[in-house]
Amino acid sequence: MNYLTRAGLGGMAALLLSGAVFAAPAAPPPGSITAAELQATVTFLADDLLEGRQIGRRGHAIAMRYVAAQFKAMGLEPAGTQGFYQPISFEERSFASDRETLTLTRGDKTSVFVNGVDLSVGPGNVVGPETISAPLVFVGFGLASKELGIDDYAGLDVRGKIVVALAGAPKSLNSEIAAHLARGKSGEAAALGAVGMITVRTIAQAERGPWSKTASTARLQRRNFVNPDGSAGGDAGSLKFSANVDDAAAAQLFAGSAMSFAAVQAAADTGAPHGFALTGTAKLDRSNAVTTITSANLLARLPGSDPALTDQLVLLSAHLDHLGMRTGEGDTIYNGALDNASGVATLLAVARSFAAEKKPPKRSLLFLVTTGEEGGLMGSSYFARYPTVGIERIVSEVNIDMPILTCDFADVIAYGANRSTMGPMVAAAAKKQGLGLMADPQPSEALFTRSDHYPLVRAGVPAVYLRTGWHDTQGGMTCRDAESLFRRTHYHEPSDDLSQPIDWNVAVKFARINAEISRTIANAHDAPRWYSGDYFGEVFAPAAVKAKRE
CATH class of the missing domain: 3.40.630.10 (Zn peptidases)
Incomplete structure (x- = not known):
């Protein structure tokens, strides 16, 4: 074949x-x-x-x-x-560049973060050199759910901007629901017009494993399936990039803004901090190679x-x-x-x-x-x-x-x-x-x-x-x-x-x-049914007949 x-x-x-x-x-x-x-x-x-x-x-x-x-x-x-x-x-993407950087500019000061060191970002789908530059805005955990009444983007304009979001979700959320919502962060940001996303660690995430584990996989190939009409599949939508940074780089992203990164992390440990504009502009530089494979x-x-x-x-x-x-x-x-x-x-x-x-x-x-x-x-x-x-x-x-x-x-x-x-x-x-x-x-x-x-x-x-x-x-x-x-x-x-x-x-x-x-x-006499009131059943099978939980 x-x-x-x-x-x-x-x-x-x-x-x-x-x-x-x-x-x-x-x-x-x-x-x-x-x-x-x-x-x-x-x-x-x-x-x-x-x-x-x-x-x-x-x-x-x-x-x-x-x-x-x-x-x-x-x-x-x-x-x-x-x-x-x-x-x-x-679509299989890899880097054509030897070095990728994220440059933070605030006034006449610049800071440069390097992929695989204090930055983790994958290759994009634009063949050749690529530069993406935009203002920054903090969006809390970056979650949205009509069913749960969550909208971390309320009152924020992220069109044409790079959003900065906390990893994961508030501790008060059921962990499985939280993981589901977290998977949709990139798509939500793209739907609201953002061009990129930078994820920063919570205290809880930092305790789960060292940053070096994340950094070590930064330059690996990335793949996404292609829809039959030729468009890119998956949940990322039209975001141009999604990246992670270590805590020292995150602290610089929040410097001079309404809250320091340390204060944001502390707030996230007990609740869900609201978003606000960050001072400065970020610029990502990379070069990409794209091929098509079939499985x-x-x-x-x-x-x-x-x-x-x-x-x-x-x-x-x-x-x-x-x-x-x-x-x-x-x-x-x-x-x-x-x-x-x-x-x-x-x-x-x-x-x-x-x-x-x-x-x-x-x-x-x-x-x-x-x-x-x-x-x-x-x-x-x-x-x-x-x-x-x-x-x-x-x-x-x-x-x-x-x-x-x-x-x-x-x-x-x-x-x-x-x-x-x-x-x-x-x-x-x-x-x-x-x-x-x-x-x-x-x-x-x-x-x-x-x-x-x-x-x-x-x-x-x-x-x-x-x-x-x-x-x-x-x-x-x-x-x-x-x-x-x-x-x-x-x-x-x-x-x-x-x-x-x-x-x-x-x-x-x-x-x-x-x-x-x-x-x-x-x-079985009856096929399996979602329990009435279960989040996943109500959201993804709203019209299905539900069972009463015993």
Whole structure:
């Protein structure tokens, strides 16, 4: 297919594609899921030959072929726009400049901030040298929500200006709602006529991690999907740039204004400071290179057995892409064994087990393997905006992303379970498998908005994001410790590879609970419903019939 060819399939890929590595395993007994099949899939997808599965690159193209071949071998129906594929064009932006700067001018004084040092800004979509200069205006947290009566732009004119916004949202907001609103900041600023946005840290954000982590990724490539009409997709709207600065640079942005940056940070720690004009003008200088790449989501369908319910779809999703390769010494490949080869292996095992059964569940099952998750949920966002099936037919989604399979867990966490009747269904399925359902142990992390189910939530679909829980089978919390260790030392690092101590029997347990949840939803008398009064259900599915919270 041409979009795979453009991704760079060379001689090695052709050799792999012609070999037995893509042969499907022998059909297992109906309903069975084996450690061997899970290990085989993760081992292949996390191999160095796939070069970190970065979208638009050879390794990811091979991985897509692998998944499509597995779908075909299972006898599933293609559900993409080109067979199992839903091709997506992406605009890939990189820097043509060796150095990018933001210059603050106030009277006859100037301060220069350097990208990757005290400034973090990505490449733009204008090819060649680019200069953006405008006055500055502080807009508080930069949030707007009619439903919640929030308008941080009230009384401020930001047309043709660069807005300066605090990161995150007030502490008084529910963390998941806050994360949702924060994702829309750039789009809101663009809609009001701003040309750029500079984000400054709150005290809380500064405590979560060092600035160096942000600065280290400043000069990486950026991507956004392209709409079928050729326009840029995503939430950023027409903003020319979005940047972050460290606290010392932020202090200079606020110097000579109504409040100092320290005072703004203190106010934000207890409330929501109002905006005001800043004294001075900022000028961004950079040079950009822009290319177009093509990748794809993959979709397959298993028809349901009940003629009255088969048009309804129970969606199971996992992302295939990872971070690719880096330059330098030592291990340079981001293999992504747990993030998210393990998730794709789980999805494929569940699909294979259902396909092998003599009688499938009542509702149809839709399997979605997405691209572009690591760059900002791009593949799932594209599918939600341009679904290959009627979006109204999708009754629920269970998303699988980075399960921690190094500890024998005794419960699962279903982020979003408290927002719809999916919660009791997940709990019932977990109980049947001898597992508990753990409440969100990290509400401040707002994980409900941070993976591929979230764009479907914004399309009105009830969803959960399923993860392994923190309790172990011995009554301890070693699974919490295992997740903490992975996040601290291996998450988005080359060490997330096959050296991870994955317990393949634990992987089987996780796949089985995913299958049981899918079966429970697919065979339920009623499709999942948002709870009455839930923020996401009321905002994104206002006309849908709601359920009363028990």
